[in-house]
Amino acid sequence: MEVTRIERIRKKLHEIIYEADTPFGKLFDVILLLLIIVSIISVMLESVASIRFLYGTELAIIEWIITGFFTLEYIGRIIAVKRPLKYIFSFYGIIDLLATLPAYIDLLFPGWHFLVSLRAVRLLRVFRILKLAHFVGASNQLVVALKKSRLKIAVFLFSVIVLCIILGTIMYMIEGPEHGFTSIPMSIYWTIVTLTTVGFGDITPATPFGQFVSMIIMILGYGIIAVPTGLVTAEFMSKDRKVHENTQVCPNCSADHHRDDAKFCYHCGHTL
Amino acid sequence: MEVTRIERIRKKLHEIIYEADTPFGKLFDVILLLLIIVSIISVMLESVASIRFLYGTELAIIEWIITGFFTLEYIGRIIAVKRPLKYIFSFYGIIDLLATLPAYIDLLFPGWHFLVSLRAVRLLRVFRILKLAHFVGASNQLVVALKKSRLKIAVFLFSVIVLCIILGTIMYMIEGPEHGFTSIPMSIYWTIVTLTTVGFGDITPATPFGQFVSMIIMILGYGIIAVPTGLVTAEFMSKDRKVHENTQVCPNCSADHHRDDAKFCYHCGHTL
């Protein structure tokens, strides 16, 4: 019957596009990864004036080949998936669309050429393929540790921003527009540049008092970098420490997280 | 009676201004937070010459509305509180006053316009409202960890400052005024810029020997950043550990380091 044949094609397509265990699925992922990398490099090269001048046509051809493949892949994904709308409006669905659209927009509205840089969004597609790679475990550990300390990190960030606004305003009052601190937002920009120890040097304090306050800001920044580091390290460690607790579960009350050397349940006193 | 009516108004006012559990109290806090943010943004925008030129009048109107609200709020707080003097001379009382005063001073003494930047002090009011938010717990943990290691941090800071003064003097002797190291304080400023890895580049060593000493200063700075980080991390960790264990000692076998939620000794099974 017709329906089962279509169904069979759809199933095959799903296997190739969404799965990574079959030879075709693996090949598809490798080709996709290569195309994404080629595409990103071509976007970068095109932005270099001299290369665009010399190899503009070649880059345009590569671009159209990649856009073609990505378009076919996008259509394939919509066909292969059971609930197409859910895919279209998912995070990766939008990324996949944004990976193809800029080329078509450029064709239709040549004036919107600046949108072409949006193609860099293709880089995010790399994460989809890497999802299949085995190092996601390590990545997950990082994400979990960061998530656990996100409240403390938020408090820290908020305090740093308030500090920068106040110090920026003080520096604006001290140095003033004549030394490059043209406005409070500019002064806050300078304070962040200084506190984070970036130190561009596009604006620098010129008055002795401004330099004195700068010294305090720099030493502050040098010191408070310890806070996020301490937070994240403590989080990594506490995860690590759970190693010292065993995975035993009390036969009586099912409490877990027992000490390695525990002989009795800390919760109900039952022998472990 | 008159007195009870006033008392009732005062109580209602206290509920709105100082409490955050009632609907009116919550609404008041949200409005206050918004007004503070609007006020801070308007202070920032006013400092940008082009915006001040175009929207000066609008910003002045916003400013007067906010100042009016803050003034009413300040009066309200004095009325609502039982001991007004204690409030007036408290930290937040002074902040609240400073949040309104600059506008009036600007009206009375137009020459003192520079004081207008003091309005940035309003930002500190944010902390009062956040006091009510639930993330104060996380903030307290940070503050406790920093407080515990404050003596060590003080020793570290003092050593860094002494180091910077000595290295700054050495650099002044090596490079001298002809290479931008115009005086010892300037040279100390440069040393702090370098040691904290900020590196503005407004002053840079020009003699080979000066560059050699700079290299030592930079590697020093790169290395000793480990000290505050190590201190704070160790503090976070030790606190972290203590949170999970209590100070109880088993009445039967004297085992300690019990879990916070332990009801029985992990060692002998005795009731804690």
Added chain:
Amino acid sequence: MEVTRIERIRKKLHEIIYEADTPFGKLFDVILLLLIIVSIISVMLESVASIRFLYGTELAIIEWIITGFFTLEYIGRIIAVKRPLKYIFSFYGIIDLLATLPAYIDLLFPGWHFLVSLRAVRLLRVFRILKLAHFVGASNQLVVALKKSRLKIAVFLFSVIVLCIILGTIMYMIEGPEHGFTSIPMSIYWTIVTLTTVGFGDITPATPFGQFVSMIIMILGYGIIAVPTGLVTAEFMSKDRKVHENTQVCPNCSADHHRDDAKFCYHCGHTL
């Protein structure tokens, strides 16, 4: 017999060159270390135009003496070792060859003078001598800790690079070639300069929106430095802990985490 005499010389040579316990072996290592240091300093000095002009001949003589010694040493190593081919194609074999070749190439092809800087490769020979030093233990600990967390570090580095490419493209779209962000690769270079808190200041954002995004990049960079630090610290700690405890389990009560030097179970007093 001839053969045994050659064999005896080879053995003696092996003792001097490859061993560090005998007086001759020690002397050889010290001389080699000194020559390497002298050679590196002479390469550095030769690159300074004024010194090359004044002491060019002296440096060339020193260079030829060192090249002569290194050549003899290289021949000696080939003779002394049992499997010369294995040595020649080993890491240190290639380094040893590269330490002598540039001088001869310079003699034969004077036009390839730029290759002379390759002599700096001699510095890597220092590691061979230090292999014998006692602080390799500490070095090994470092290497082991870094190796263990290499997967997490790779994930972190990959994420940072993806982040830099995306942020770099955004900054290119915001600032554009007129403010120094001449191309996407240039913009990525700037993003890395900013995110790592280096902050050269050769390119700086000029538009308010560009400065706003820069602030976010800087605070991001200031924050995520905590991640590698946390990873490495956690690795050092977990290794550190394991060094002090062994994996022995008490044959009587099965308690573990015994001290390395424990001879009796801390829990039941049974002999381990």
Added chain:
Amino acid sequence: MEVTRIERIRKKLHEIIYEADTPFGKLFDVILLLLIIVSIISVMLESVASIRFLYGTELAIIEWIITGFFTLEYIGRIIAVKRPLKYIFSFYGIIDLLATLPAYIDLLFPGWHFLVSLRAVRLLRVFRILKLAHFVGASNQLVVALKKSRLKIAVFLFSVIVLCIILGTIMYMIEGPEHGFTSIPMSIYWTIVTLTTVGFGDITPATPFGQFVSMIIMILGYGIIAVPTGLVTAEFMSKDRKVHENTQVCPNCSADHHRDDAKFCYHCGHTL
């Protein structure tokens, strides 16, 4: 008798100068601390051209008063101490002499005025007085932690320096004198500036390949800062962990560092 009177004066002097428990000793320390601070500030101010021009005489008078006091104190210390020679050639003895000498040299040899900056050495005297302060405990902890990890820090520093020499030579070959990398030492200076994330911006890579290598150097520097931090943190923590060991000593074999929950000596099996 004459001798006992002198002896009494000497004892009194010793009490005042060297001790901090008596009221006079405390007063002496406070005066000394103040004079050192005044002296350091006056040295700094004198180096500022405009201040030297205006208040040169006043600063000279202050300088002579302080030098006079320090001279008297130096003589007093020699008299009060039992073994004057040991004091004279001790670290603080030399510092005390260097604190007075520059003024006299300036009087005798006006041409050697540059030596006047040596007066900054007085700052080191602060440490002597602080020796008495109670925060030395915290300072000792820092010093002990740093000392314990000094071998690993040395290995780390050596590796960083070798890395900088090699990367500096590579950058010299890539960029060359025409882009500011005038010599290998200059190029190494730039590499250290970049690797330690200082980033002055006095020299910046101009070729695309140079910028590519710079990116690698920056990310390297951003990553390996984790190593010293991890080392010092691990050291702080391991000290901290000793808290988990108790101070009990085995009654049988005197072994210490027992686990908190140990009931038997890990060394001889004796009941604790």
